[in-house]
Amino acid sequence: MKALVFQGPGKTSWQEVPDPGIKDASDAVVRVDSVTICGTDLHIIKGDVPEVAPGTVLGHEAVGEVVEVGSEVRTVRPGDRVLVSCISACGRCRFCRENHYGQCREGGGWVLGHLIDGTQAEFVRVPFADLSVHPLPGSVESDDAVLLADIFPTAYEVGVLNGRVSPGDTVVVVGAGPIGLATVAAARLYTPGKIIAVDLAESRLAAARSVGADATVGAGEEPEELVSDLTDGLGADVVVEAVGVPEAFETCTRMVRPGGRVANVGVHGKPASLHLEDLWIKDVTITTGLVDTYSTPLLLRMMAAGRLPSAELVTHHFKLEQMEEAYDVFSRAADTGALKVVLGGPRHDVVTLPA
Numbered sequence: 001m002k003a004l005v006f007q008g009p010g011k012t013s014w015q016e017v018p019d020p021g022i023k024d025a026s027d028a029v030v031r032v033d034s035v036t037i038c039g040t041d042l043h044i045i046k047g048d049v050p051e052v053a054p055g056t057v058l059g060h061e062a063v064g065e066v067v068e069v070g071s072e073v074r075t076v077r078p079g080d081r082v083l084v085s086c087i088s089a090c091g092r093c094r095f096c097r098e099n100h101y102g103q104c105r106e107g108g109g110w111v112l113g114h115l116i117d118g119t120q121a122e123f124v125r126v127p128f129a130d131l132s133v134h135p136l137p138g139s140v141e142s143d144d145a146v147l148l149a150d151i152f153p154t155a156y157e158v159g160v161l162n163g164r165v166s167p168g169d170t171v172v173v174v175g176a177g178p179i180g181l182a183t184v185a186a187a188r189l190y191t192p193g194k195i196i197a198v199d200l201a202e203s204r205l206a207a208a209r210s211v212g213a214d215a216t217v218g219a220g221e222e223p224e225e226l227v228s229d230l231t232d233g234l235g236a237d238v239v240v241e242a243v244g245v246p247e248a249f250e251t252c253t254r255m256v257r258p259g260g261r262v263a264n265v266g267v268h269g270k271p272a273s274l275h276l277e278d279l280w281i282k283d284v285t286i287t288t289g290l291v292d293t294y295s296t297p298l299l300l301r302m303m304a305a306g307r308l309p310s311a312e313l314v315t316h317h318f319k320l321e322q323m324e325e326a327y328d329v330f331s332r333a334a335d336t337g338a339l340k341v342v343l344g345g346p347r348h349d350v351v352t353l354p355a
């Protein structure tokens with residue numbers, strides 16, 4: 001099959017690799033029908049995630065059809081259309097039993113496109129299939145469902161729930177990439193007072209307004225001053241870092257009010273300064289987190305009910321073999337206006353009922 005292989009910092013190639021097969025009795029092999037690229041993949045290529053070994057197939061978000069299952073798999077069978085979650089879960093270790101799938105100690109957690117071959121390929125082997133793939137109802141399109149593999153659970157769990165967004169809150173989301181935009185959309189479910197989005201790219205600020213941000217500001221246009229003005233000088237109740245660079249995290253800690261929450265979502269490859277000399281007196285809570293994806297079934301029901309934006313978040317479609325072009329467009333988002341780029345296309349049979 002063909003797959004996108006990481007070749008070390010700055011290098012990837014779309015190339016022929018061996019087809020994956022069942023290795024463990026709990027595995028499933030999924031034919032990839034829709035797959036997307038994450039900001040985290042860009043961090044990997046930059047060299048920010050050094051545990052990704054050269055030769056690894058990238059990608060941790062997909063929708064596809066199960067083609068083969070191991071003897072222990074009970075919840076899916078060949079022919080099922082499934083969401084491949086970015087997190088795999090053994091279901092048995094201490095962390096999995098507490099819904100902390102991201103921290104699985106028995107070979108799960110974030111492994112796809114990180115420690116084992118991922119989804120940016122024609123086929124992918126998914127370990128612990130029972131808990132790591134989700135059968136999809138016919139009413140949810142593959143291009144929408146693929147947003148539930150990572151961006152919505154991440155935004156919801158690591159941004160909104162960790163940040164304890166509550167009715168009436170002023171919420172600032174720093175970084176309006178797909179994760180920041182999904183955070184804006186998920187925060188709205190809690191009827192905050194206002195949501196302010198911060199980014200460097202005007203196209204992304206426009207997207208933030210379209211998914212429900214009340215105010216937007218360029219990262220270079222004194223966002224701290226705007227937040228201060230909009231909160232009578234207090235600062236925001238919740239600030240979500242959805243970038244993954246030290247400056248963005250440090251801005252977040254300057255924008256939060258006393259007693260407020262900073263929820264870090266960004267993947268950081270460099271140390272950020274924690275200004276405890278300013279923060280110690282402010283009763284501030286700072287959370288970090290890798291997504292667990294325990295909320296995926298809930299988010300899937302919300303998407304089926306039309307409660308989550310999806311069309312606004314997918315800007316580009318490519319064929320699977322246009323992977324390198326898709327990466328180019330996604331990595332130049334400020335010029336191309338790209339948000340989520342989806343590759344492949346729905347291959348399941350469309351059932352048309354007689355009129």
Ligand SMILES: NC(=O)c1ccc[n+]([C@@H]2O[C@H](COP(=O)([O-])OP(=O)(O)OC[C@H]3O[C@@H](n4cnc5c(N)ncnc54)[C@H](O)[C@@H]3O)[C@@H](O)[C@H]2O)c1
Binds near residue numbers: 038041175247264266
């Ligand atoms: N914690 C998790 O489990 C988890 C899961 C998925 C993704 N992530 C991380 O979340 C982050 C966002 O992901 P994404 O896919 O939206 O990435 P992305 O690269 O598409 O978006 C990042 C956005 O930040 C903006 N930006 C850059 N520097 C900025 C600054 N100084 N101030 C404000 N905005 C700035 C960029 O213009 C861009 O729009 C990444 O770091 C990604 O690795 C974390």
Ligand SMILES: [Zn+2]
Binds near residue numbers: 038039040041086
């Ligand atoms: Zn991701």
Ligand SMILES: [Zn+2]
Binds near residue numbers: 089092097105106
């Ligand atoms: Zn586990």
